[in-house]
Structures are given as structure tokens and as C-alpha cells.
Amino acid sequence: MTISATHSGRIDLHCHSTASDGVLSPTELVARAAERGVTHLALTDHDTTAGLPEAAKAANDAGICLVPGIELSCQWRSQTIHVVGLGFDDNHPRWREALAGQAENRWRRARMIAERLTRLRVDDLLDKATAQAGGDVPGRPHFARVLVEEDVVRDSGQAFKRYLGAGKPGDVKACWPSLETVVQWIIDAGGVAVVAHPRKYKMTATRLRALMSDFRAAGGHGMEVLTSGQSSGDLGFLVELCRREGYLASQGSDFHFPGAAWCELGRLPGVLPDDLEPVWQRLPDYFSGAWNSR
Numbered sequence: 001m002t003i004s005a006t007h008s009g010r011i012d013l014h015c016h017s018t019a020s021d022g023v024l025s026p027t028e029l030v031a032r033a034a035e036r037g038v039t040h041l042a043l044t045d046h047d048t049t050a051g052l053p054e055a056a057k058a059a060n061d062a063g064i065c066l067v068p069g070i071e072l073s074c075q076w077r078s079q080t081i082h083v084v085g086l087g088f089d090d091n092h093p094r095w096r097e098a099l100a101g102q103a104e105n106r107w108r109r110a111r112m113i114a115e116r117l118t119r120l121r122v123d124d125l126l127d128k129a130t131a132q133a134g135g136d137v138p139g140r141p142h143f144a145r146v147l148v149e150e151d152v153v154r155d156s157g158q159a160f161k162r163y164l165g166a167g168k169p170g171d172v173k174a175c176w177p178s179l180e181t182v183v184q185w186i187i188d189a190g191g192v193a194v195v196a197h198p199r200k201y202k203m204t205a206t207r208l209r210a211l212m213s214d215f216r217a218a219g220g221h222g223m224e225v226l227t228s229g230q231s232s233g234d235l236g237f238l239v240e241l242c243r244r245e246g247y248l249a250s251q252g253s254d255f256h257f258p259g260a261a262w263c264e265l266g267r268l269p270g271v272l273p274d275d276l277e278p279v280w281q282r283l284p285d286y287f288s289g290a291w292n293s294r
Helices: 026-035 052-062 093-116 125-132 140-149 156-164 179-188 205-217 232-245
Strands: 040-043 065-076 079-086 192-195 222-227 248-252
Touching: 026 040, 026 052, 040 052, 052 065, 065 093, 065 179, 079 179, 079 248, 093 125, 093 140, 093 179, 125 140, 140 156, 179 192, 179 205, 192 205, 192 248, 205 232, 222 232
Parallel strands: 040 065, 192 222, 222 248
Antiparallel strands: 065 079, 079 192
16 A cells, blocks of 8 residues: 555654653643644653553544554663564553563662763752653753753753763663564554664665564564655665565654654655555554555
8 A cells, every 4th residue: 555645644653752752742742743733643652651542632632643652672692772663562561561571670770870971070960851751751862951951061962972972970770671572562553563764774775685584583563664854865764675585664763853844744755666565464453444444
């Protein structure tokens, strides 16, 4: 199935709320998606589905179809990879157990970040970062906001450059489960597993092909072909990889906050080609009618 250029921006299967590292509440996020003309939305917060109940109510009020989503962190050949899960049963017992484990991994990481930044002498840093996260597990963006409020840095960009970015003291690697484990969680809960933003890992083409090969061997289903911030070269490469290997094609803005024109809800760098099988063909409970026909 293809979708026309008119419809392509109406499906956004990757975005974040305050339940993880976004700045809009689930209700605010859904409202913004509706304003942008999005009709089908997946809230894919990092390693949590805590925002889904609120988002579902807001989506019902706004007339948007909400697809259950999540972005799970995992390890593949010593590198952190993100896998988007779509259309799963959020009440599946083993799924709930898995998410509890992911939450503990994130809390352990948050405590380590706070410990590594003690030399900045910010009182109650972890508590303040947790408050920034609305009481949920804080990530690096939440720590960055605290550092701004405490006048340690002038903005979040400087916080990452000095303290939280790659190779800095606050860049703590969590002990994530394996790629195979995460994919199996999604499958067991009846969902569809998709590799998130493949070109953002800055892999060589050869290594990315190896990742996707291992992903398929683990039972994975697809890959994000359209996401924000892509160059035309990246898009062309992903289209060809998806086509050659027969993966399901997904799309999503990876929206986190307003004000970044290159990363807006429903805004994508193109349209899925006609010969790619879109991921929503495997999500019939959420896509029907005109959306499921050429």
C-alpha cells in the first residue's frame, strides 16, 4: 500500500512526551498532532508506556487514532540500538514484567548520572531531575534542564557539550538487554518490531546491513524509512535497503519539543515509495478503510 503525498504526513509513528524525554504532556502532544493534521499517531516514549492512558483519552477527544507504541533500548554488538514497538498488548503479563526491568535500568542509570555530576555541587540533583520528568525516570535532557535552572550552564546545548554529551561525565551507558530479547518482548505481546532511525547510529552501510540482518534473524519486522533530519542520500539508502530486504517500512517524526522546524509532528522528508510495504498493513486494528487500500 502507498499513501499519497497528501496523506503521508497524517501518519506519525514515533514521538515523545513528558513520560520520557519530551517536553509536552501526552494531552498536549496529541493536541499538537491534531493541529498538524495527523490522523494516526503512535506515542513511543523511551522504555515506558506510562503516557498511553492519558494520550488515549486525548486522542479519542481529538478524533485521532492512537497506536500503542514504545521505543525500547537494547544492545547490539556493544552499541545501543532503539527498537520501536507498535500495536502490542500493553497488559500482557510478560510485557509488564519486561517494562519494569527497563524502568529499573533507567533508574540505575539516572542515579549514576547524578553521582558523576556531584562535583557541580547542585543540591538534590536527582530529585530535581526527577521533578523535571514529572516524577518519572529522568533522562539526560531532564538533568540538562536542572543545570540550566541552577545557572551551571546557559542552555541545554551547553549542558550536553560540557557534561552530558558523548564522552562526558554524565554520558552513562545503561545495561540494556540484547536486541534479540527486546524483539521477543514485542512479539510475545503481539506487536510489530521496527528499528528506529537507522541512520542516526552513524554506522557504515556494511554495519547497518549487519544490524538489519541480525534484526530479521531475531524476528524483527521493519525499519523506519522516513524520519526527521534525514538527508536525501540517507533516505535513498534506506529505501533501497528496505526494498531489497523486504522489510516493512515505517515513518515518524521522532518529535520531542516544539520549535524545531526540522522535527515537527507529521512532518516527514518524503513519501514512502509505492513498492514498499508500510508497517500499518500489519496493524489492521488501527488502520482501516481508505488507509488500508490503494
